[in-house]
Amino acid sequence: MKNKNLISLTVSIAFFILASTGILLYVKQKAHFIEMTHTIFGMLFISFAVFHIMNNWDSIKAYSKDRKTGSIKKELVVASLITGIILVLSVTEVLEPIAEFGKIFASGDKRPSTINFAEKKTQDSTSGQPVVLLIQKNKGASSSSLSVEVADTTGKVLETLVAPEKEMKGPPANLLLQTKIASPVPFDIIFTFSQEGKTSKVSRRVKTMDSGVQGLAKEDGLIERAYLDVQ
Numbered sequence: 001m002k003n004k005n006l007i008s009l010t011v012s013i014a015f016f017i018l019a020s021t022g023i024l025l026y027v028k029q030k031a032h033f034i035e036m037t038h039t040i041f042g043m044l045f046i047s048f049a050v051f052h053i054m055n056n057w058d059s060i061k062a063y064s065k066d067r068k069t070g071s072i073k074k075e076l077v078v079a080s081l082i083t084g085i086i087l088v089l090s091v092t093e094v095l096e097p098i099a100e101f102g103k104i105f106a107s108g109d110k111r112p113s114t115i116n117f118a119e120k121k122t123q124d125s126t127s128g129q130p131v132v133l134l135i136q137k138n139k140g141a142s143s144s145s146l147s148v149e150v151a152d153t154t155g156k157v158l159e160t161l162v163a164p165e166k167e168m169k170g171p172p173a174n175l176l177l178q179t180k181i182a183s184p185v186p187f188d189i190i191f192t193f194s195q196e197g198k199t200s201k202v203s204r205r206v207k208t209m210d211s212g213v214q215g216l217a218k219e220d221g222l223i224e225r226a227y228l229d230v231q
Ligand code: HEM
Pocket: 015, 018, 019, 021, 022, 023, 025, 026, 027, 035, 036, 038, 039, 041, 042, 043, 045, 046
């Protein structure tokens, strides 16, 4: 077995793995095992590349200097110029857009997402039972305006907790509603979503007004989650 050939082959295979993991890192595929494999093969590559360069030092010298006259060859000048210019442009961060271009392949925004809730207080002067109603709209319904009513089980509206908004300022938010409900259980809370003249209604039956939090929503395309907190 020839050591020189073994080193050349190892350097080639290590380079292939190093380049593959390097490209994955460039496109922000930064799973820990990819970073680790890249670093380990980087070390293996460097260790073997040193011997590879030593084994081929005579060739490198021959490419760089004329053996008879001892003068520097054009190829060495051009290679030094190319790498020198790129080194200066890298250190001065001029090439940052190229180094960071792989970001466009990164999946999603890693910042925690935020949601807005408009805080409203209604029925302040009524004698009903204080409740807090939290409604997070589904993505598809996020720009709808919302009204909330209480109806008996036959559908007759007994109370209006939130009237339809006539004029909306800014993006319509989810709702954190502090209100009072005077109707006896069981009753339905009716949510009316309106958007560009279209209205959709969903209702949730409330069977108990014992104090505590109860979930109101099942997935229906309009409400992501809703909770009634009876105080
Ligand atoms: C084919 C050659 C190589 C390519 C294409 C390459 C590419 C990359 C890229 C794109 C990154 C991610 C940079 C970032 O966004 O933060 C990276 C990270 C890194 N590279 Fe390389 N690289 C190569 C060779 C090497 C070599 C020879 C070493 C020597 C050990 C090395 C060691 C590292 C280390 C330690 C990191 C940081 C990994 C981490 O985040 O834990 N790379 N490389």
